[in-house]
Amino acid sequence: KQEVTQIPAALSVPEGENLVLNCSFTDSAIYNLQWFRQDPGKGLTSLLLIQSSQREQTSGRLNASLDKSSGRSTLYIAASQPGDSATYLCAVKHGSWGKLQFGAGTQVVVTP
Amino acid sequence: SAVISQKPSRDICQRGTSLTIQCQVDSQVTMMFWYRQQPGQSLTLIATANQGSEATYESGFVIDKFPISRPNLTFSTLTVSNMSPEDSSIYLCSVPDRNTEAFFGQGTRLTVV
Numbered sequence: 001k002q003e004v005t006q007i008p009a010a011l012s013v014p015e016g017e018n019l020v021l022n023c024s025f026t027d028s029a030i031y032n033l034q035w036f037r038q039d040p041g042k043g044l045t046s047l048l049l050i051q052s053s054q055r056e057q058t059s060g061r062l063n064a065s066l067d068k069s070s071g072r073s074t075l076y077i078a079a080s081q082p083g084d085s086a087t088y089l090c091a092v093k094h095g096s097w098g099k100l101q102f103g104a105g106t107q108v109v110v111t112p
Numbered sequence: 113s114a115v116i117s118q119k120p121s122r123d124i125c126q127r128g129t130s131l132t133i134q135c136q137v138d139s140q141v142t143m144m145f146w147y148r149q150q151p152g153q154s155l156t157l158i159a160t161a162n163q164g165s166e167a168t169y170e171s172g173f174v175i176d177k178f179p180i181s182r183p184n185l186t187f188s189t190l191t192v193s194n195m196s197p198e199d200s201s202i203y204l205c206s207v208p209d210r211n212t213e214a215f216f217g218q219g220t221r222l223t224v225v
Contacts, residue, residue: 034214043118043204043219044155048210089154096212097143099170102154 006103014111019077021106023090028068029032035064035075036089080110114207118217126223132211133220135205140185149202159189195224
């Protein structure tokens, strides 16, 4: 059974610092991995999708890496801003039509 | 990317009543997913809704409690029946695009009193 873990559960940094969020999964036979952002009481916004054949994806200040063999993904957010304050979730999928299995999330606070 | 409209965005309901949540997508999709997020928890899949067939429910979720309709390729509804305070959660619908990237609606925040 796949288990997805996110460490740390919460993180507070001053504005301008780089953020490093970790996601680990126990079953390496994934189809893809996706990072999401969730603001309080809201839905999920897709940030980055990494297919199983890829090692990383980048979008603006965001970079996500994937190491399937070790069951790890890392989301880097450069030069954090107060607007980056949110909960970040990672999710893995098995098979193109499989369901997403989510980690518990990392709650990020960026202080001005 | 898919654009998903979910209604209502929030509601406060009396215990014992039912609420139907609507999910409208701006393109035709084969599969739609319904998730629940209980307070302070991550997302759990309730069921997968395919057009023209019965929804497939995950362990711990039953059709009598969470009936789902999927009348066409752009629309689905989830009903939360005979509600209790334990049903207070955010309910979200999700669809994959052609690259299997998942997109979510803005969620329905349900409070049962």
